[in-house]
Amino acid sequence: MSPPVILTQDELKKIAAYKAVEFVESGMVLGLGTGSTAKHAVDRIGDLLRQGKLTNIVGIPTSKKTEEQALSLGIPLSDLDSHPAIDLAIDGADEVDPHLNLVKGRGGSLLREKMVEGACKKFVCIVDESKLVKHLGGSGLALPVEVVPFCWKFTAIKLQNLFERSGCVAKLRNDCEGKPFVTDNGNYVVDLYLKKDLGDLQIASDATLRIAGVVENGMFLDMATTVIVAVLVLDYFFGICRLIDDEKRGLVVYVSVSFGGKL
């Protein structure tokens, strides 16, 4: 038997993405997510369209970047104004808690993602196992909040004070040139770093939205209908991939095992 191949994080993302695209049917209106995991799903949808295995698809992109990718693949696009009801959205996440609540927006597209994914009948979230957390904010990484540029410091301080009991530190996100990161909607992102959990997530989310200057937060509560988690488990006795968890809670754990063959 050849030695097991340890898959990279990107390969795990691709496995989750390809699995999610199995939910896609011809004729669907699809929410197209943003990020390195969602990119694999969009690529796959493009491939299936080119091969004629999917037809009559309309994509609603969640960012300018995804829009460019989808157009380059020949995926017909539209928007929420023309298609207010979306059949299925596929998107990644930064964190997933045990109740399938998500943190999204480390890629900066949280507002459009929340609008599109809030309008869909089914939202399949795709992640590798590194995104699983006990509570949102628990990875020690950012909980993004989109804010208007006007007096952003004022808004950031309000956010930090709001979550003072969770040890919150609010920081303006910068781009790679050290300038404020600007979203597709012309706004800024304030990243919240938390030391303790937020308590009731709905209360926390609602409280951020009551601060004038906040446009949207990256808490996606009770929105994902299915989460596909690609997990690397080396198992000498079973095949390349198998489902190990039930779909009742909407959580699908997708186990990948490779023995040298290409996935």
Ligand SMILES: O=C(CO)[C@H](O)[C@H](O)COP(=O)(O)O
């Ligand atoms: O919310 C997002 C973008 O706003 C992404 O879905 C999230 O950041 C996950 O990204 P990746 O798939 O690259 O890990």
